[in-house]
Amino acid sequence: MLAVTDLRIAYGKTEVVHGVSFDVAAGECIALIGANGAGKSTILKAICGLIPPSSGDIRFEGRSIGGLPGHAVARLGICMCPEGRQMFPEMTVLENLQLGAYRRRSEDISGTIDEVMTLFPRLRERASQLAGTLSGGEQEMVAIGRALMAKPRLCIFDEPSLGLAPKVVDEIEETLMKIKNLGVTILLVEQAVSMALRVADRAYVLEAGEVVASGTSQEISNDSRVQSAYLGG
Numbered sequence: 414m415l416a417v418t419d420l421r422i423a424y425g426k427t428e429v430v431h432g433v434s435f436d437v438a439a440g441e442c443i444a445l446i447g448a449n450g451a452g453k454s455t456i457l458k459a460i461c462g463l464i465p466p467s468s469g470d471i472r473f474e475g476r477s478i479g480g481l482p483g484h485a486v487a488r489l490g491i492c493m494c495p496e497g498r499q500m501f502p503e504m505t506v507l508e509n510l511q512l513g514a515y516r517r518r519s520e521d522i523s524g525t526i527d528e529v530m531t532l533f534p535r536l537r538e539r540a541s542q543l544a545g546t547l548s549g550g551e552q553e554m555v556a557i558g559r560a561l562m563a564k565p566r567l568c569i570f571d572e573p574s575l576g577l578a579p580k581v582v583d584e585i586e587e588t589l590m591k592i593k594n595l596g597v598t599i600l601l602v603e604q605a606v607s608m609a610l611r612v613a614d615r616a617y618v619l620e621a622g623e624v625v626a627s628g629t630s631q632e633i634s635n636d637s638r639v640q641s642a643y644l645g646g
């Protein structure tokens with residue numbers, strides 16, 4: 414579904430992603446893991462059309478999308494659940510969810526609202542609450558729900574566990590498993606590495622803008638370098 418080949422990205426004259434390649438098959442959940450500053454968010458932004466690659470190829474369902482503007486990428490069915498939630502705090506939970514379906518505004522979206530609220534019963538209870546007054550975990554539910562409202566073909570999650578208490582991270586893990594089991598294709602960036610490896614089928618380890626290891630989640634969990642760098646082993 415997604416094939417990234419020899420991707421290079423620079424901010425001004427400083428290249429921060431140095432020839433990264435990876436792929437995501439339909440129905441798979443792939444994790445990109447790595448320390449702060451490894452280039453994970455930068456790669457996601459390039460896929461979503463928020464920053465242009467300097468070179469390399471990003472192909473979605475066979476079509477080259479590198480350099481397309483964000484709205485065109487969104488229209489193809491790639492949806493990003495951004496780091497830090499980035500909701501509209503002065504709008505209600507329901508309004509935030511409705512905005513996620515902007516591309517589908519000519520359709521009846523009530524069924525999708527119901528699906529999202531079944532996935533997150535707490536959002537049903539809080540549908541008319543201003544999103545900015547929710548707890549961090551509830552805000553993450555809104556951000557995930559808003560992404561699902563677009564009925565994406567590929568859903569990209571950037572650090573969904575960021576800043577959340579361990580118990581809430583467990584809930585996010587359960588939710589990601591449920592979304593995966595619905596058949597949604599997922600690209601997941603996470604610093605909660607053990608959680609990401611439990612959810613993902615395969616993973617790529619990024620260090621300083623390069624892929625330094627890749628394999629099934631089991632293989633990556635057993636990799637001694639990954640254990641000592643990220644899993645406290």
Ligand code: ATP
Nearest residue numbers: 424429447448449450451452453454455456496604
């Ligand atoms: P984190 O988990 O902390 O978000 P990351 O792996 O997602 O880390 P990026 O945010 O992609 O890493 O950053 C990769 C490198 O690019 C870092 O060295 C960062 O300082 C740099 N960088 C990110 N955004 C910009 C920007 N807008 N201008 C200049 N440099 C940037």
